[in-house]
Amino acid sequence: MAAPTEPWTRDLELVVREALSAIRFGTVTLVVQDGRVIQVDKSEKIRLNKVGYVDGGGI
Numbered sequence: 112m113a114a115p116t117e118p119w120t121r122d123l124e125l126v127v128r129e130a131l132s133a134i135r136f137g138t139v140t141l142v143v144q145d146g147r148v149i150q151v152d153k154s155e156k157i158r159l160n161k162v163g164y165v166d167g168g169g170i
Contacts, residue, residue, distance in 0.1 A: 118147050126151055 130139045134155045142150035 123148055 130151055130153045137155035140152040141148045
């Protein structure tokens with residue numbers, strides 16, 4: 112099956128940029144099917160250090 116002619120759109124770029132800007136430490140994963148992105152997953156890591164404040168460092 113041939114890949115779609117326009118697998119990356121401005122709307123998709125905005126979704127990915129928003130996901131990236133919304134996390135400090137973690138991952139953004141694109142799920143691709145038939146040459147098109149069908150899902151964007153975002154997973155954020157949050158750790159508590161010994162002082163007790165939230166920090167994503169050291170991941």
